[in-house]
Amino acid sequence: MSPAGKKFEYAPAPESRAVVTLRSSYGLFIDGEFVDTADGRTFKTISPATEEVLAEVTEAGPTDVDRAVAAARRAYQRTWSKLPARERGKYLFRIARIIQERARELAVLESLDNGKPIRESRDVDIPLVAAHFFYYAGWADKLSYAGLGPDPRPLGVAGQVIPWNFPLLMLSWKIAPALACGNTVVLKPAETTPLTALLFAEICQQADLPPGVVNIITGAGDTGRALVEHGGIDKVAFTGSTEVGKMIARSTAGTAKKVTLELGGKAANILFDDAPVDQAVEGIVNGIFFNQGHVCCAGSRLLVQESVYDEVLVSLKRRLGTLRVGDPLDKNTDVGAINSAEQLARIRELSEVGEAEGAERWSPPCELPERGFWFAPTVFTGVTQAHRIAREEIFGPVLSVLTFRTPAEAVEKANNTPYGLSAGVWTDKGSRILWMADKLRAGVVWANTFNRFDPTSPFGGYKESGYGREGGRHGLEAYLDA
């Protein structure tokens, strides 16, 4: 709540909630309609910023999963696979347009349910969602030009499970390419952030998408497991933790299911002494405090060249003093609420471990709201490779700072992790950027920038960060039998 400046206090500038109309309860979206559960239960979804109950949603049971998969199979066989590719594309274009038209509503709902700042949901998440549908809409009738063979075929029914950090964006990363390639889907949003997916279901209705092409079933881990292990699906796409990713890899072993996994990360953001320092500091901040650090590709390990360590730390701390933590719906908020009590507990636990292991903990002066789930932006200095906070994914606004002396040491430290999702490099020397980019074992390397996303740009990990790519031409491969 408190920016560094004392003179210029920004008055509250809340985005209006009036644009969102929530029902008191939601069923499951199966075969084009919202239906009551056959064997599940209901649960409440809350705003993590206030703990206010937003709506009651359904935890789908095994019978519900059966119904949804059956609906998707029917739609695949009877409608979607028979539709000319051009027509498929037009549905996706139509969906993209509706998302643009309802952008504010989606952004407000996303911030309410997830806790992320409206500035991000409005300026990053939702525009990227629309862009993803636009991008893959255009692919639908051009698949034979994708370099995956002359006549690539859809896989069938895709079971998709997505996380709570970018609820609608992850939905778009899953549904847009799947549909463009001619598959039908059953998607399960995360239990703490189901609402924008349910609003998306309404958008599918509004777009007259044939029933069963998209099915949204809400629920928690059990529902996700039932979907992933369901015998009636041909494809599993999962974004989430490495731990669950491994469970999925085991449970799909020996089946014919095609699997793509986008999992955890512990990215190094590497700052050389010749970096454009002011932009690098912005990149560090964006790298770890964007979306409260709930980002699989977050730059959670800052590697600073020792020769500039002191000045970078001064700049970084000064900059953190200007971060505005608070009401996600306030247009001036930079850091919103932690998504759940459970996640907050994990961040707290790992931070305490960091202190116990001897790292020095620092946060800017920061007034946190009393209700809801909050965690101040935190920096740990004096961190070594052996510390748990340098190895484990915290998935929160916690930065671990390490140092290095030479480019080779930076690469060695950056790669010294089971993960390999992303990395950042800050230097003004072009040849060094390319050398670093070549050596870093990570699926995305941001040089002199961080946390940029685009539907045309393939995204995905090396090693335990998962397999398969989302975005770009490469993203088609996950949904085609080439």
Place this chain on the structure above:
Amino acid sequence: MVTTTAVPTLASGPGGLDLAGITASESSLRRFLHGLPGVDQVGAEARVATLSTRSIKTTAKAWAIDLAISMIDLTTLEGQDTPGKVRALCAKARRPDPADPTAPQVAAICVYPDLVEVAAAALAGSGVKVASVATSFPSGRAALPVKLADVRAGVAAGADEIDMVIDRGAFLSGHYLAVLDEIVAVKAACGDAHLKVILETGELSTYDNVRRASWLAILAGGDFIKTSTGKVAPAATLPVTLVMLEAVRDFRDATGRQVGVKPAGGIRTSKDAIRYLVVVNETAGDDWLDPDWFRIGASSLLNDLLMQRTKLTTGRYSGPDYFTLD
């Protein structure tokens, strides 16, 4: 040529910046300026784009509008300027909104040197400063003695502040010491008058150059660094101002001496002005949120601020007919 070592401000700062050593030779100065961290264009522009989304409403807006008014260097720099025009502008400076005495005064009037006397007379006792452009504004293409005479004339006529232009030709051809020496000479000619050094960032082309020119002007003893003459497009921009604010912030960290910043040209709406204040607030901080340390060179901006101010107090939108032209 005036030598740099003669200037008292070029002492070693408390932060360990060896100012005398830096300016000792062309090569040491070049090494220093080229050793400054680079500015990534995309990153700098992305930063101000984000800051531009700040939503400044209600009490914050009222505070920012009044602060912006108090920071204006109300400017007329036209060939057609007359004593009558300048006197009218001075009246506006003293009392921007005749209908509302609570509206603050602007910081200064900015005119050509030959009209300084008129302005000084019209503003006597008001607290509004008189600023004069000088050094063969806006091109700066004249011999040093001519430029210095221009400065002295302005000061003699009562200017509190001198807005000089740097020699962009010398800067772009890498003759940094020549640029520095000229600023040092002008500063000496200013006497007690404050010196604002116009970088003419629209001609410098890159943010790296803006950063180097900022440090050069600061090292030479400028009290303010200013973006533009207003005669070259682009004039002031948010990213350029961001880079300049970073320079004064870092210089104060290194030496303890504070230098002001003045974007000028192209700032026409309250929304623009407030965006600048947000950038000041979140880059250099509180200490620069003061007319002594941040100015806005503008003319039409004032009426827009006044209209917004009226809207905040009355709740309805005003129109240009309700505010004086000058």
Place this chain on the structure above:
Amino acid sequence: MPDRTSRSTTDRMPVRKTYKLFIGGAFPRSESGRSYEVTDVKGRFLANAAHASRKDARDAVQAARKAFPGWSGATAYNRGQVLYRVAELLEGRRAQFAEDVRAGEGGSARAAAAAVDAAIDRWVWYAGWADKIASVTGSANPVAGPYFDFSVPEPTGVVAVLAPQQSSLLGLVSVVAPVIVSGNTCVVTSSSGRPLPAITLAEVLATSDVPGGVVNVLTGQLADTAPTLASHMDVNAVDLAGAAGDPELSTRLEVAAADNLKRVLRAPAAEPDWRAEPGMERMLRFLETKTVWHPIGV
């Protein structure tokens, strides 16, 4: 080998060959000290082959990891040249390979020769891919912002390759070449019953310019080494071709591979006809895509 020695027309005692493992460019015996009898299709003794142990598998992984930076860091042109040179050497050993193949797989001499020719041609085909994969699978990505954004393929790392059980040379080449052409290094378990072409290939590789450790060959029983390789945390991917037709083993290996999320190329229900056009699949499976962003500014 007895059938070769029996053809001897002199009284001279033939010098028998000892078949060993191929690890890190050297030919060690199994550290277990065990070997097993290799017979021809009719059950006649051909040779004793080394019976690789779990420890041998670990050594091989280590050798492959050590070779990875150099091999993946070589220019694509260089890799292509080195692999083409292997084809030249294979050509020079056609007769020996044909003998190995025929002894193990049976069939006519002509069929064996055809299999060898196909294997050499396949090697040449893959060698030519070295400097083309990046052009075909990479991309410049037109992102909506002032960034230059490109994606390039990179080798996954160390790949465990279970070579086919039936097709002892063409099948072997068809699974090894696509893995190493892009810069991966590998540990290959040869056909258990027909290991001789794999060992001969190792001899060719040893005398070629392929750096030691890029290809490591284990002979023995799949059940001994495959689980070690599938669960090894420093192996990045596994090709289960050699477990074709054994869904129980294949599934078990895939489950083990999940421990560090290895990329898995599943075993088909039955061993395919390796003479078919291979396509890019086997290369693509062992490539990662790296996307690099950089701002465009002055």
